[in-house]
Amino acid sequence: MPDVALATRTTTYLQAVNEALRWALAEYPEALFFGEDIALPGGVFGASKGLQKEFGERVFDMPISEAAILGGAVGAAMRGRRPIVEIMFADFFFVALDQLFNQAANVRYTSRGGYTCPITVRSQQAAMPGACAQHTQSVEGFFAHCPGLRVGLPSNPQDAYEMLRAAVASDDPVIVLESRALYQTEAEVSLSGEVEKIGGARVVRQGGDVTIVTWSRMVQEAESAATTLSDRGIHTEVIDLRWLSPLDFDTVLRSVEKTSRLVIVHEANRSGGFGAEVAAQVSELGLWFLEAPIERVAAPDVRIPAAPVLQRAVIPSAKTIVAAVDRSLSR
Numbered sequence: 001m002p003d004v005a006l007a008t009r010t011t012t013y014l015q016a017v018n019e020a021l022r023w024a025l026a027e028y029p030e031a032l033f034f035g036e037d038i039a040l041p042g043g044v045f046g047a048s049k050g051l052q053k054e055f056g057e058r059v060f061d062m063p064i065s066e067a068a069i070l071g072g073a074v075g076a077a078m079r080g081r082r083p084i085v086e087i088m089f090a091d092f093f094f095v096a097l098d099q100l101f102n103q104a105a106n107v108r109y110t111s112r113g114g115y116t117c118p119i120t121v122r123s124q125q126a127a128m129p130g131a132c133a134q135h136t137q138s139v140e141g142f143f144a145h146c147p148g149l150r151v152g153l154p155s156n157p158q159d160a161y162e163m164l165r166a167a168v169a170s171d172d173p174v175i176v177l178e179s180r181a182l183y184q185t186e187a188e189v190s191l192s193g194e195v196e197k198i199g200g201a202r203v204v205r206q207g208g209d210v211t212i213v214t215w216s217r218m219v220q221e222a223e224s225a226a227t228t229l230s231d232r233g234i235h236t237e238v239i240d241l242r243w244l245s246p247l248d249f250d251t252v253l254r255s256v257e258k259t260s261r262l263v264i265v266h267e268a269n270r271s272g273g274f275g276a277e278v279a280a281q282v283s284e285l286g287l288w289f290l291e292a293p294i295e296r297v298a299a300p301d302v303r304i305p306a307a308p309v310l311q312r313a314v315i316p317s318a319k320t321i322v323a324a325v326d327r328s329l330s331r
Contacts, residue, residue, distance in 0.1 A: 205236065
């Protein structure tokens with residue numbers, strides 16, 4: 001078994017994904033990793049670089065068929081393997097939703113616990129300059145809606161490593177949606193320690209005036225907005241949900257009880273976005289804490305344009321988050 005370095009070092013988000021995949025293949029002899037162009041090419045973004053050389057035939061390419069990739073993963077998982085698969089762009093999930101919604105998510109339930117389906121599906125999503133409308137969607141809300149699927153969205157290199165390890169260790173089907181806009185983000189990453197359990201939000205910035213709840217790339221925008229607001233004497237609490245399923249709602253509710261104001265931020269389109277679920281639960285269980293209506297900051301209900309200037313016009317930013325906080329505080 002390869003010696004997996006246990007250390008803390010400066011690592012990009014993409015390298016952290018690679019390290020997590022290396023750990024998984026070393027830790028679990030039954031693990032397989034497959035997808036489109038992930039073997040010798042090392043993945044279209046380089047996330048699996050060097051893994052086939054280390055682990056041989058356990059890392060292999062599949063035909064350009066997401067249905068075959070995910071269907072094969074479900075079958076392999078039910079026969080004792082622990083498949084890790086890559087869907088190159090999250091937009092491509094939609095040609096294989098049956099394998100996830102009707103098969104993987106139902107295995108434990110329909111077998112009355114006789115089978116599990118320990119598959120990890122990692123992909124990347126959201127807008128990047130020049131990317132067309134079929135490569136820029138934020139799809140987390142679709143999967144969080146489906147009982148039986150776990151859904152995580154890492155917002156930094158450490159979580160890219162830890163959350164992928166947690167996904168592989170789980171006996172449930174897990175979707176990990178990375179942000180390719182963060183792939184070159186660098187940070188100190190600990191490659192040691194226990195594997196965390198799936199679930200759990202994180203308070204990334206303490207504050208008492210308003211709560212911002214967000215995930216994935218928007219965490220950085222929220223932190224930038226919080227820094228701007230702090231210069232004006234407004235202290236913002238920023239919560240990174242990390243996992244949408246299971247949802248750590250207690251952390252959100254405790255923060256709203258403290259601040260009495262809530263702004264929800266996500267890159268997905270506004271209508272039907274997961275932010276609406278967070279808002280609904282706060283309204284049901286913590287309405288009496290609120291001193292102002294809940295604010296939502298999201299992409300409008302349009303297709304995401306390829307032109308960078310148009311993307312900047314529709315994707316939430318620190319500026320639009322600050323404006324939402326100002327609206328909340330003025331009401």
